[in-house]
Amino acid sequence: MTQGKKWEGNDLSEAIKAIQAGELVAFPTETVYGLGADATNSEAVKKVFKAKGRPLDNPLIVHIATPSDLTPYVLNFPKIAERIMAHFWPGPLTLIFDLIPGTLPPEVTAGGSTCSFRIPKHEATLELIRKSGKPLVGPSANTSGKPSPTTADHVLHDLGERISGVVDGGQTEVGLESTVLDLTVNPPMILRPGAVTPKDLEKIIGEVGLDPHLMNETEKPKSPGMKYKHYAPSVEVKMIDFNRQNWQEAIASARIKNQRIGILSSKMISDALPLAEDVVVFNLSDTGELDQSMHQLFSGLRYLDQVTPKLDIIFIETFKEEELGIAYMNRVRKSANQQYFISGEE
Ligand code: TXA
Ligand code: MG
DSSP states (O other), rough: OOOEEEEEEOOOOHHHHHHHOOEEEEOOSSSEEEEETTTTHHHHHEEEEEEETTTTTTTTTOOSSGGGGGTTTOOOEEEEHHHHHHHHSSSSSEEEBBBBSSSSSSTTTTOSSEEEEOOOSSSSHHHHHHHHHHHHEESSSTTSSSSSOOOOHHHHHGGGGGGSSSEOOOSSSSSSSSSEEESSSOEEEEEOOOOSSSHHHHHHHOEEOOOOGGOOOOOOSSSGGGGSSSSSSSSEEEOOOTOOOOHHHHHHHHTTOOEEEEEEEOHHHTTTTTTTOOOEEEEEEESHHHHHHHHHHHHHHHHHHHHEEEEESEEEEEEOOOTTTHHHHHHHHHTTOOOOOOOOOO
């Protein structure tokens, strides 16, 4: 198969044609790159699942350009939706509404009665939606289970041979996927944490729930996608507790086992460590800024996953689980399969 093309954001003509022909086009957003297809075309939507290797029970987000694009699809429009949209759209927030039955192919909602929508904050992609005249489904443009792509090269690495092309918008601004907010329940509930935090939402609409599974691993997630193993490199990842900061012990214990080590941390942390030459470091931030760390997290996981010869273990920085830290830690916990390095461990 031929390799998908990389298009500049100011020349969308081929990308528009491909969308209209029911083909796959990856697009940049402020969060991560999406794998785009015409949301009204059942065959095109099926191709998205196939290209990603995505389980069919996992519904897709529909990307639109303006709030009035919702009108043909949304059944019950809660009053607070107006306020939320005015405040956060375009932006990293996905909203779940009841769908008017039969208005979108069943694959989009995985057969469910609700559908999620968002207006991404990226001019080239808004232009692609407007000019193609189609709402676009857009799961993250990675192979299912891998970290979401934050550059066009990440997309081509995973899906290059399965898509017509990718609109190159440079490295994405936020770096983590959008907050998913379910507006079909009262109070609205966050199903996936992102850059729009519970506090941000509460300031605008009052009480907001958090899917219990986000705080308690034994609960079943309400968003199908959250149950899958995710963000996972093929190398073992262990978290370093931000209270303990036991990096040195972690490194020493891996050394004893002759393991090849990767470090994913701020520069401040890695600079202070006595590291052997073969330890591979990827810095997430300068001095532990959370927004920078979110921005770099998926690039870092991908980078360390591809080091040759292969690493045996990656140690990763953690943050307190509040505000933006909730979203960061949600992804980090999944990449580490919930495992912290415990001092005294073998
Ligand atoms: O930032 C983002 O949201 C990116 C960019 C490209 O927009 N997209 C993205 O899509 O992350 P995806 O498909 O990788 O993640 C969508 C998440 C999944 O966990 C899915 O289960 C959930 O949203 N979801 C979608 N529709 C839903 C629905 N109707 N009910 C419950 N969860 C839903
Ligand atoms: Mg995804």
